[in-house]
Amino acid sequence: MKTYNELPADAGSDIIGQVTAQLNRLQKRLADVKHTVAIMSGKGGVGKSAITANLAAALALEGCAVGVVDADINGPSIAKMMGVRNAALHYSPAGVTPIVNALGIKVISMDLLLAEDEAPVLWNAHTQKDAFTWRATMEVGALREFIGDTEWGALDYLLLDLPPGTDKLPNVVELLPNLGGVLVVTIPSEVSQFIVKKSLAMAQHILNVPIIGVIENMAFHICQHCGEKEPLFSTDEPLWEETLGSIPFDAKLAYCSDKGMPYVREYPDTPASLALTAVAGKIQHFFKET
Ligand SMILES: Nc1ncnc2c1ncn2[C@@H]1O[C@H](COP(=O)(O)OP(=O)(O)O)[C@@H](O)[C@H]1O
Numbered sequence: 367m368k369t370y371n372e373l374p375a376d377a378g379s380d381i382i383g384q385v386t387a388q389l390n391r392l393q394k395r396l397a398d399v400k401h402t403v404a405i406m407s408g409k410g411g412v413g414k415s416a417i418t419a420n421l422a423a424a425l426a427l428e429g430c431a432v433g434v435v436d437a438d439i440n441g442p443s444i445a446k447m448m449g450v451r452n453a454a455l456h457y458s459p460a461g462v463t464p465i466v467n468a469l470g471i472k473v474i475s476m477d478l479l480l481a482e483d484e485a486p487v488l489w490n491a492h493t494q495k496d497a498f499t500w501r502a503t504m505e506v507g508a509l510r511e512f513i514g515d516t517e518w519g520a521l522d523y524l525l526l527d528l529p530p531g532t533d534k535l536p537n538v539v540e541l542l543p544n545l546g547g548v549l550v551v552t553i554p555s556e557v558s559q560f561i562v563k564k565s566l567a568m569a570q571h572i573l574n575v576p577i578i579g580v581i582e583n584m585a586f587h588i589c590q591h592c593g594e595k596e597p598l599f600s601t602d603e604p605l606w607e608e609t610l611g612s613i614p615f616d617a618k619l620a621y622c623s624d625k626g627m628p629y630v631r632e633y634p635d636t637p638a639s640l641a642l643t644a645v646a647g648k649i650q651h652f653f654k655e656t
């Protein structure tokens with residue numbers, strides 16, 4: 367089996383170290399990163415990656431130096447959404463240089479390590495010819511390498527798009543004891559909110575991580591013909607008392623995500639873009655206060 371360090375011919379062999387050494391390196395790598403922000407949700411498909419990509423874009427458009435880690439190793443989508451799916455990573459003994467997208471955002475994703483669009487990410491896939499295999503069987507190991515072997519340089523914000531599941535945050539906190547804050551994404555369905563409330567409780571009470579806030583995605587749809595708001599999910603139950611923002615469904619956002627275009631720059635005046643930009647402003651405000 368190979369690690370991504372070993373993928374390009376002969377480079378990078380001396381960056382493979384022991385876990386402790388890697389953790390130390392991780393701290394050093396992040397020395398010039400001002401704020402790390404984890405984006406999580408209990409559920410998949412609620413728009414976490416699309417929101418991460420657009421918050422990164424909104425922060426970059428405001429002049430911040432931004433990096434994004436696609437920590438969803440089994441369903442990587444950040445590279446595609448941020449328009450760098452076809453870029454190749456550069457390796458040197460000093461580490462991996464992240465891809466820089468059109469807005470100057472530094473991106474690292476498992477996607478950038480997969481040769482074929484169709485290649486699945488499989489753990490322990492000894493026999494599958496086209497599958498990318500990883501030496502670690504644990505996501506956390508891969509994530510540690512992802513963050514620890516990347517030359518991030520100076521950043522205002524490093525956003526981590528976490529995989530779905532409430533169990534991921536403890537791993538991240540273990541790797542990043544100075545995690546600046548957590549953004550929680552939900553959609554207004556009871557099922558999603560139920561799970562998200564569990565994630566929030568764990569983050570707040572067990573891990574003691576600062577919560578920046580909840581983002582309600584696909585909150586409603588605005589009719590193109592009459593301009594009226596149409597709810598997309600059942601909203602009988604009261605939603606969150608306070609959210610950082612409610613992002614409406616907009617087919618143009620889905621289109622831009624598929625095409626790797628920054629929606630907030632392409633369509634800056636739509637209700638969804640305005641809501642996303644406002645959330646980016648609240649994130650900056652949060653860190654000014656803390
Ligand atoms: N507000 C929105 N309006 C339209 N499409 C959206 C919106 N939020 C997310 N999407 C789309 O929904 C799909 C799932 O979103 P994604 O970000 O991949 O979810 P997750 O990362 O939580 O699994 C993607 O195709 C994405 O472009």
Ligand SMILES: [Mg+2]
Pocket residue numbers: 414415416438441443527
């Ligand atoms: Mg995702």
